[in-house]
Amino acid sequence: MxxxxxxxxxxxxxxxxxxxxxxxxxxxxxxxxxxxxxxxxxxxxxxxxxxxxxxxxxxxxxxxxxxxxxxxxxxxxxxxxxxxxxxxxxxxxxxxxxxxGARKLSYAGRNFLWDGGVEFMRSPLVAWDKVCRPKSEGGLGLKQDLLWNKAAVGKLVWWIYTKPELLWVKWVKEVLHQANQQLNWATSGSGYTISKGYELIRNKSPDVPWSVCVWNA
Structure with a gap:
C-alpha cells in the first residue's frame, strides 16, 4: 500500500x-x-x-x-x-x-536474466531451479519467489501458533474455523524467520568445489 x-x-x-x-x-x-x-x-x-x-x-x-x-x-x-x-x-x-500472478512474475525474472527483457523465446541455458540454488551449490544465489512467498506465509502461521492473544490472530483463527480450514506448519522453539522457512522447503543440492573459484571477493 x-x-x-x-x-x-x-x-x-x-x-x-x-x-x-x-x-x-x-x-x-x-x-x-x-x-x-x-x-x-x-x-x-x-x-x-x-x-x-x-x-x-x-x-x-x-x-x-x-x-x-x-x-x-x-x-x-x-x-x-x-x-x-x-x-x-x-x-x-x-x-x-x-x-x-506469481508464476508469471517468475517467468519475467527468468527471461530478464537471459535476455534483459520480459520476453525470451528460446529455451534457457540452465534450469531455473539450478539458477536459484545458493552459490555454494552451483547456482547464482537467486531466490525462487514462489517458495519465498510460501515461506513468508509461514511467518504468519508461526505468529498464529505463538501469539494466540493478538486480536488479528483470533480473527484469522475464527475465519479458518468457519471455513473448516486447518493450519499445518513446522515450528521451532527458537523462532521462525522467512529465511529459515525458505531453507526448510527448498530442494537442497551438494556443495560444488569450484564455487570459491568463481565467486570470490
Whole structure:
C-alpha cells in the first residue's frame, strides 16, 4: 500500500490529472481502510485514465488485483458516453491483470536474466531451479519467489501458533474455523524467520568445489 500511495502521488501530480472537486484543496486521490480502497478523481477522461493506468501498474508489479464483483464506480455529472468508455477500459484492464500472478512474475525474472527483457523465446541455458540454488551449490544465489512467498506465509502461521492473544490472530483463527480450514506448519522453539522457512522447503543440492573459484571477493 505504501508503493501504491507513492505511485498515486507521482501520477496525480501530472498536469492532466484533476482532483475531485471536494478533494482538490487537500490533493486527496485515495483513502484506505483495512482491505478497502477508495479512489477519487474529477470526472474527465484524463483524470480517470490516470487512475486506471496507475492501478494497472501497481497490479502488474505486485500481483494484487481488484475484485470486480466487490468493486463499484460512482459517477456524478459525467457524460454517459464517457462513463461507458471508462467502464469498458476498466473491464479490459481487470481481465489483463487476472493473467498476471506469481508464476508469471517468475517467468519475467527468468527471461530478464537471459535476455534483459520480459520476453525470451528460446529455451534457457540452465534450469531455473539450478539458477536459484545458493552459490555454494552451483547456482547464482537467486531466490525462487514462489517458495519465498510460501515461506513468508509461514511467518504468519508461526505468529498464529505463538501469539494466540493478538486480536488479528483470533480473527484469522475464527475465519479458518468457519471455513473448516486447518493450519499445518513446522515450528521451532527458537523462532521462525522467512529465511529459515525458505531453507526448510527448498530442494537442497551438494556443495560444488569450484564455487570459491568463481565467486570470490
Amino acid at each position: 505504501e508503493y501504491l500511495t507513492r505511485l498515486l502521488m507521482s501520477s496525480t501530480s501530472a498536469m492532466e490529472f484533476k482532483f475531485h472537486p471536494l478533494c482538490s484543496s487537500m490533493r486527496l486521490s485515495h483513502l484506505m481502510f483495512a482491505d478497502d480502497l477508495l479512489l477519487f478523481s474529477k470526472g474527465d477522461a484524463p483524470s480517470m485514465m490516470t487512475i486506471i493506468r496507475t492501478f494497472s501498474t501497481f497490479s502488474a508489479t505486485s500481483g494484487l488485483k481488484m475484485s470486480k464483483g466487490k468493486s463499484n464506480a460512482y459517477f456524478n455529472g459525467v457524460n454517459e458516453n464517457l462513463k461507458a468508455y471508462f467502464l469498458q477500459v476498466s473491464d479490459k484492464i481487470v481481465a489483463r491483470i487476472r493473467t498476471l
